[in-house]
Amino acid sequence: MIWEVALACLKCFQTENDVISFFLLISAGRLANTHRERPVEMGWKAAQKLIQNWRIVRGDNVMIIRGKDKGETGVIKRVIRSQNRVIVEGKNLVKKHIKQGQGHEGGIFSVEAPLHASNVQVLDPATQKPVKIGIRYLEDGTKVRVSRGQGASGSIIPRPEILKIRTTPRPTVAGPKDTPMDLVLEKTYDAKTGKGMPDL
Numbered sequence: 001m002i003w004e005v006a007l008a009c010l011k012c013f014q015t016e017n018d019v020i021s022f023f024l025l026i027s028a029g030r031l032a033n034t035h036r037e038r039p040v041e042m043g044w045k046a047a048q049k050l051i052q053n054w055r056i057v058r059g060d061n062v063m064i065i066r067g068k069d070k071g072e073t074g075v076i077k078r079v080i081r082s083q084n085r086v087i088v089e090g091k092n093l094v095k096k097h098i099k100q101g102q103g104h105e106g107g108i109f110s111v112e113a114p115l116h117a118s119n120v121q122v123l124d125p126a127t128q129k130p131v132k133i134g135i136r137y138l139e140d141g142t143k144v145r146v147s148r149g150q151g152a153s154g155s156i157i158p159r160p161e162i163l164k165i166r167t168t169p170r171p172t173v174a175g176p177k178d179t180p181m182d183l184v185l186e187k188t189y190d191a192k193t194g195k196g197m198p199d200l
Helices: 002-012 016-028 044-048 181-185
Strands: 061-064 073-080 085-088 093-098 107-112 120-123 130-137 143-148
Touching (some): 061 085
Antiparallel strands (some): 093 107, 130 143
């Protein structure tokens, strides 16, 4: 089918070089992708490499240990878990060409590019050195992050305050779709008396 289309298009070409380049594109299988990009889909191999237990969170003080900003410290601005990447505030800047549109101007802007999560390490709150993160349970059962590794003090790494701030505040007044508290607290099942048991 594609060769019939190619032969029909031969009349459109002016020179012999146009014909040669057209057939090279067809044989390489790139003709369909010259005008648009395919959507990027994650294969099962890439999905296997996703970090399951994240220990770096938004608001952590980290040091970049690889790349052009190696040795610099910053705050985690965003965590992209679907790509194993983080954005550090003010670091790994790249130039981005943005087209002018409604409500914003165009131009060349510096934006933060994502870094792989393995290229940053959390700073120890006591020594201010990059360390690995471990998990420990306190006596009351609370789960905390602790610094571990070479040169680590073993101190607790606190959760950032920014995580306690909700993006949407909790409603204080019950809405029309909220269940009234007297219905919530009503006991509808009792195993001893048989209340709430289905009739079989």
